[in-house]
Amino acid sequence: MGTDIRTQSLAKPVPVAEYLFTRIHQLGIRSIHGLPGDFNLVALDYVPKCGLKWVGSVNELNAAYAADGYARCLGIGAIITTFGVGELSALNGIAGAHAEHVPVIHIVGCPSTISQRNGMLLHHTLGNGDFNVFATMGAQVSVDVARLNKPGEIANQIDHALRECWVRSRPVYIMLPTDMVEKKVEGKRLEEYIDLEEPKNDEEREDYVVDVVLKYLHAAKKPVVLVDACAIRHRVVEVVRQLVQKTKLPVFVTPMGKGAVDESSEYYGGVYAGSGSQESVADRVESSDLVLSVGALKSDFNTAGFSYRTSQLNTIDFHSTHCTVRYSEYPGVTMRGVLRKVIERVDVKKLARVESPAVKNEVAENFEDSKTITQAWFWPRVGEYLQEGDIVVTETGTSNFGIWETKFPSGVTGVTQVFWGSIGWSVGATQGAALAAKDLGTTKRTILFVGDGSFQLTCQEVSTMIKHKLNVTIFLIYNEGFTIERFIHGMKAEYNDIEKWKYTELPEVLGASPKQVKKFIIKTKDELEKLLKEKAFNEAKGLQFVELWMDKEDAPRALKLTAEISARNNARLE
Amino acid sequence: MGTDIRTQSLAKPVPVAEYLFTRIHQLGIRSIHGLPGDFNLVALDYVPKCGLKWVGSVNELNAAYAADGYARCLGIGAIITTFGVGELSALNGIAGAHAEHVPVIHIVGCPSTISQRNGMLLHHTLGNGDFNVFATMGAQVSVDVARLNKPGEIANQIDHALRECWVRSRPVYIMLPTDMVEKKVEGKRLEEYIDLEEPKNDEEREDYVVDVVLKYLHAAKKPVVLVDACAIRHRVVEVVRQLVQKTKLPVFVTPMGKGAVDESSEYYGGVYAGSGSQESVADRVESSDLVLSVGALKSDFNTAGFSYRTSQLNTIDFHSTHCTVRYSEYPGVTMRGVLRKVIERVDVKKLARVESPAVKNEVAENFEDSKTITQAWFWPRVGEYLQEGDIVVTETGTSNFGIWETKFPSGVTGVTQVFWGSIGWSVGATQGAALAAKDLGTTKRTILFVGDGSFQLTCQEVSTMIKHKLNVTIFLIYNEGFTIERFIHGMKAEYNDIEKWKYTELPEVLGASPKQVKKFIIKTKDELEKLLKEKAFNEAKGLQFVELWMDKEDAPRALKLTAEISARNNARLE
């Protein structure tokens, strides 16, 4: 096979797959999730060649969840699937990343451009000669679609897709035909990294918004800061920290914002979620005459069923695409630049500061005599168990609401999927999060709180944790089924029951040596107290699997409330 | 809440959910697959009320696979999921049913029409106020989409969707908002069943095609019948049987047609898949001067990499939407009517009948001295183990190709997904198939052959088999990874390896009592011989789990060949 004219004109020809994976490495990614398939096999040979680790998940949905968890902890993640069967299996995971603003690069190995052109009746097609139908679906949950069909355009397409993924913090879809994998593109480009800088705001417009913000801020009598999901996802957590540092204003988080603020800080006021909040928190936020709301994502479950009692007249919204001051919108003026200037220009002497009540882990308050572990007692207790720097993953179900009552130590990363809420996600996400921690060279503990129902959907991803020897502690809430659903509808319904598994025996079946896994069945408060005080348990080496018994009709306060509102909303007839 | 005017005008008002599930019951379905979610909970209350069993799978992809397997055995299947997260998880399974012409009714419980109209920021949305985005994806793999938004139209929409599903033998998508579940529709309609009759061919056109067919058939010197996937899926198996009965022509099946023809019949000639066939079979089919090809689906894996050496000049194609005689197409003239008339009008005295060599299970021929179970020896041996009426499920991987070498007894149902080829499918499909057998009141054995790699993707569906006490025998081919992929690319590549699980211990972890499951680890031919002769094993009560050791670089003949062609096709540069 001779070198074609196009390749001869390249200063440093490199294969497409090498170009792509080198770019991915340059973004900081060290592990790639996914599964092989005959349309991606040759590409996979380039993964180790480019300094990347192949994770090899157990199925594609798990892999997508894992890439999502990886991205939440390392900044960005990647997954490779095969055409049709693989990518569609991953689709729900990618959709979740899209909904929750998580940058995941989805590479799909697909049939050769020649097979596509000839409309061949290949396996993994629908049999209608349409090779773009899955990409069209993928496009619905991606901010860029790159079909790598023409060698001359590929390097540009890749760079553009990766930049979009990062800057807009959402998934992109890259379709890599088998015959393009080893085509040559310009390797010289790799000497310069992709520009990941967010576009700057127009100076004059930005200054205008900053002036308006400062005007209200200086005039406010009880201003507070409220930090939500998109502050984390669009990477302004550090800016927010500086804002609070400088202004010393009380700062609150939403459920999806948990982890964005140092909860041991004296300025931290608690979790605000409308009537799902602790009373003192609700009072404080709702009596504020100016809420600086950063990265809000006011979905039903994040607001305890749209139960905010704050007024837009008292709110300034900072977003990744625009800002809104009361009802004035400023499209294209993004939060990072505005917040930076607010920090610079705020006159702290003009600020009214009204402190918030201190946030405690109310373990004692929720203690009662029974041996049973109650949701009310458990979650504050978790706050005392957690350590600085932990990665805490929670699943849709009682844990996602319970964690509102857990005060985090400094530097805890909160990982939840409150908005998209796909159960089973957390098991994959935990694998990805723990792997990210490892790839970043830290020895962080990754701790998962997952319901028995959710765990069943994706249980086999524990195998991947074992394979990569990740440090993961799993608390499986054993309450015989779908408690969250019971509170929405069908408390005793059969469809909310699940099969009884021997959960703690699963890791060994899935490949763990007895030495690699520690397993615990915990039925009482005392047993739990004892476990949480064990030195070895707190060191959290390898895989620790805790089956935690709770009552099936017990749920965190905020969940009961939200479920009720949800049920009412579903049933509403006009 | 008063009765509105519309409801007052109904002769027999019934809630939408009751109408829907009654219709589904009338189609013969007795079990509904799926998972609960807050947007479908109220609808689920109607499942038992309408005489249906709620299956409750472990995740939505598994549920979709199971509904597919159920439909392949009972004629039609149904699955209920919840908006976004649930339906997208199922999408790959539905796509497979679409590709392979399997009628699956997909019902998606979604937010109320009011929430939709108000564009509420609900969980399980993408956050863009678009409530149709998932339906748009679903539409790509469905032959009808019914959005049940207006009570006055719902009964019609349901009847139309169910008819389309059946007649076109492909999935339909039904979107059921929470506020429509209990709206009233006309229950009187339920007294008459939905018309499921296929549209009749235009008489004159049909007669014309029949004449042409007979002309060629009477003139042919070595005519044969070749039966493929769509003969099964579009329900002409009985018609084909009559055709062979009357004409006594040699009849062959493709890999996807396996099970369509009584393989113990004297007219049965074997599996034809181009150069993937046994030599005698290839010779016989390819030397034929007239192939009556029924329901062909000539995909790469079904034809051993497009390796047919038959000519369209010697072929008559019978399809569910048209017929093709040599190069003459007859759109709208469908196979059932044409075949029936051919049977009626064929003059058997004018038929040339050349017999085919007899088909045997060549167990002895493939025996060699080593203790190792080889693929070559195993698959013919399976033919001796199988019994009349068995349901045999095979998975993409060595089993899908190995089964070509297995001669079925009479009345065996073959269940494979050769075209779509999504691994993991078979575990769900087996659950559905075994449940269908039970719902039909039979005591059939359901026997699965699945690779270790594929099994891992969907292993937890074994839990559902246990829950419903299904009779399933699983042969898990333990060959340490993705052997089929090794033959395509990367024989020693790490990405083709998998974690070592203790497979046989899984059922008990997933809820089986020790009495409910029998487990076997079989490493040699002798051990297998012994097992296959055990009376209790052959009776196949409950769950039997056989871990079967084979060499990781061993593959059936046809697979090696197809893999080579596939790899070449992937790499082809022009």
Ligand SMILES: Cc1ncc(C[n+]2csc(CCOP(=O)(O)OP(=O)(O)O)c2C)c(N)n1
């Ligand atoms: C993929 C998917 N399927 C179904 C649902 C609907 N759903 C939401 S929560 C839940 C039950 C979770 O049960 P479990 O994990 O046991 O939580 P807990 O008992 O702690 O509430 C279900 C079925 C969903 N959110 N995602």
Ligand SMILES: Cc1ncc(C[n+]2csc(CCOP(=O)(O)OP(=O)(O)O)c2C)c(N)n1
């Ligand atoms: C959902 C999905 N993911 C990936 C693939 C690609 N693929 C096809 S076969 C196969 C390996 C199957 O391995 P195994 O089940 O062990 O079969 P065997 O070893 O018997 O060949 C893979 C990964 C696929 N077809 N479907």
Ligand SMILES: [Mg+2]
């Ligand atoms: Mg539970």
Ligand SMILES: [Mg+2]
């Ligand atoms: Mg294998």
